[in-house]
Amino acid sequence: MEFRTKLTLFSLLLLSANASDNGLALTPQMGWNTWNHFGCGISEDTILSAANAIKQHELDKLGYNYVLMDDCWHAPARDPSTNAPVADPEKFPNGVKDLSDKIHAMGLKFGIYSSAGTKTCAGRFGSLGFEEIDAKTYAEWGVDYLKYDNCNNEGRAGTPLISYERYNNMSMALNATGRPILYSMCNWGEDGPWNFAPNIANSWRISGDIYDNFARYDDRCPCTSMLDCKLAGFHCAAARIIDFAAPVGQKAGTGHWNDLDMLEIGNGGMTHDEYVAHFTMWAILRSPLILGNDVTNMSNDTLSIITNQALIAVNQDPGTGPANRIWKKEVFTGDGDISLWQGSLQNNVFVVAVMNTSPHNQTVDILMEDAFLDQGAAYQAQPYEFFDLWQKDSNGNWGKSIGTVQGKFSVTVNTHGVKVWRAIPKPSNSRRAGEL
Template sequence: MDDCWHAPTRDPSTGAPLADPAKFPNGIKHLADSVHALGLKLGIYSDAGAMTCGRRYGSLGYEEIDAKTYASWDIDYLSQYDNCYNQGESGTPQISFNRYNTMSKALNATGRPILYSMCNWGDDGPWNWASTIANSWRISGDIIDQFAGYDDRCPCEDALDCKLPGYHCSAATIIDYAAPLGQKAYVGGWNDLDMLEVGNGGMTYDEYVAHFSMWALLKSPLILGHDLGAMTNETYSIITNSAIIGINQDRYHTPAIRRWRRALAGQEATYSKAAGTPSIQLWSGPVSDGSTVVAILNTGEEGQKVDLLMKDVFKDKRTAQLGRYRAYDLWQKVPLSQSRAGATGEGAHFTPKQQQLQRYMSKGYREELDGEPMVWGKDVGLYETMLPNVRVKAHSVRVFQLYSEPGAPKTGSNVKTNIGTHCDEL
């Protein structure tokens, strides 16, 4: 539940928060019981300020009674614990830490496991201190359902030196903000790039695929922000891509790291390092089964071709010279007998068997899925030195998973095209 679930005032005798009786005539506990009966969990919004952003009463000074009330309602998730009307209790990491730690202690004191999601918009660098008190922390101003483009309401060029986080931040801008922060994500403590916009209608299919993929690779919580009752098949086909979810939920936990960010072809003269500047980017990261996930992201308005060099992919450059790599495209469709879905109409339709695979994701990407090739993506060939001519459409991403095949014979370091009968252009 987002903002504005509140009754006009707190309980006058106890100070406890009350739900709006018109919106919740049976109360929040009844709602929680109904949600839990569906096998789901319930989250609730509040604010570490005198008022919420919607000008309802906040939790500042009421942390203990609010936490106890949430626990009595069987709440599972304190979502987007916000930063509006904070009474000036910000400006240094210590001040912000103390304010948000008060709620952390109150939640822990209830004895109920409640996921704690901080939303101070990246103020005072929460990635440096929030991991000891929260499960996730927002790194930027609020996202808007737009893939790219500058907006004065999201003015910062760099998340590490941002005085006014704002809102109306595009997905591409937030990705740039997140680039240096992968080293600050931990088991149980994650950089939160904000809720997913997939399905809200403001982006194209390719843009939503890029948005969902990058959130997954960066290990941001994957929290849907659209009307589930109005979900299209196309949206469903994106958010249930088992291969991408598997990367996000992989037990290795390490976010992908940006290896380079470059000007688009022909736009070198106007290129800027500011967040949101159109660019072509390479990201890669390890997966617990020994493979490597790779993303080539194009935030520009024209398609690009990239030679994906193995020496750029791997942190240890010598690794790229050890052999060949079997590449799987995690968004390409494969034959129906192996695929995640058979695409018809506006999107994909999933069999019960395919839906059942989702439950495996928390156990590791491949450990429970060795006999389920439908979640591996499409095998696009065996490569050495590089994947040549990777075509990346405007505002889109290509995501590959690379598996080393050390037993494959090498034919020399000058091999520059894929091995086998696949097309030279990917």
């Protein structure tokens, strides 16, 4: 029986091996989503106002191109004669196709939401059993992106094969439309989607839902690891999701990405340093960067964080994968930790980061033999010019050079903060930096 199950899964994987090969998400997708700030309180005006704000702030020029309409866009029921999905006529009096056309006219892309269940998470009609008619309708509406949730799945989960089959039904339906539609699975890390989703989707959620907090433990997000998690839950703090992401980075790459959930920057629940750490880690872990705030009403601080071009460039670096956690050290028992991360970028460039989840500032020595563990002895011994990606240079660009590092360096990281650098190999006669 076990052999037959494995053979069936292998056969299904072969049949759909090209389902996610749609030319999309060659780098992690970027955009804005209604849910984190507006929840069910959405309308045509909400979405068009956000699209206009994206253009006004020129966020699209940085890559924020997808305008995503989450849950609660639905009418009370499907079309009784065709079973096609129908939008709420009060919230969307001109229909979804008209909304999509208006967003496209701005040079942006449009996304929609459904669930691989009988109902969505907010109780609207889901797509389970209606995959073909829904995908066909989305394509007719000009949809460019589908976020596909996991609520009310009628128990069709519990093994990778069962979850794979349910999500693959929509993957094949989208593929059959002939329209390139980015497929963003949102099954909360259930059944280890990083092991099967790369064959059918462009991205997949790895955990329960984020909430606007950096490090608070919440019983509603009970797992300490997602690798064998039985209840993904929700109310997962940013630092918890970063922990979840650390071991599964190896599964992400061009066209298929681990999704750490939408960004909370600007929603008010974290400090400046916490939002900086949140954005930094999402960027270097190559998560989709999907804004979740009210982009029509942003502070200068929020705008400054989400427009850090140096970190966006790391996130969008072509052909490379997520940063890896080299080590994590507990500061005091139960009092947070400090961790070292490193990732390879194009052209022999690297990103190095240190994150502090403890409630106190921490000073730590970073050894180059640790930072360049994967690259070997020659890389560990040579000097690097380090560019601080949260300092601006004399031209006002993020990424100020702080000198050359060789052997080791000392760094102080604020509580719930991060330090992150771009590291470029240098000749050995360069000047050296002191404490970073």
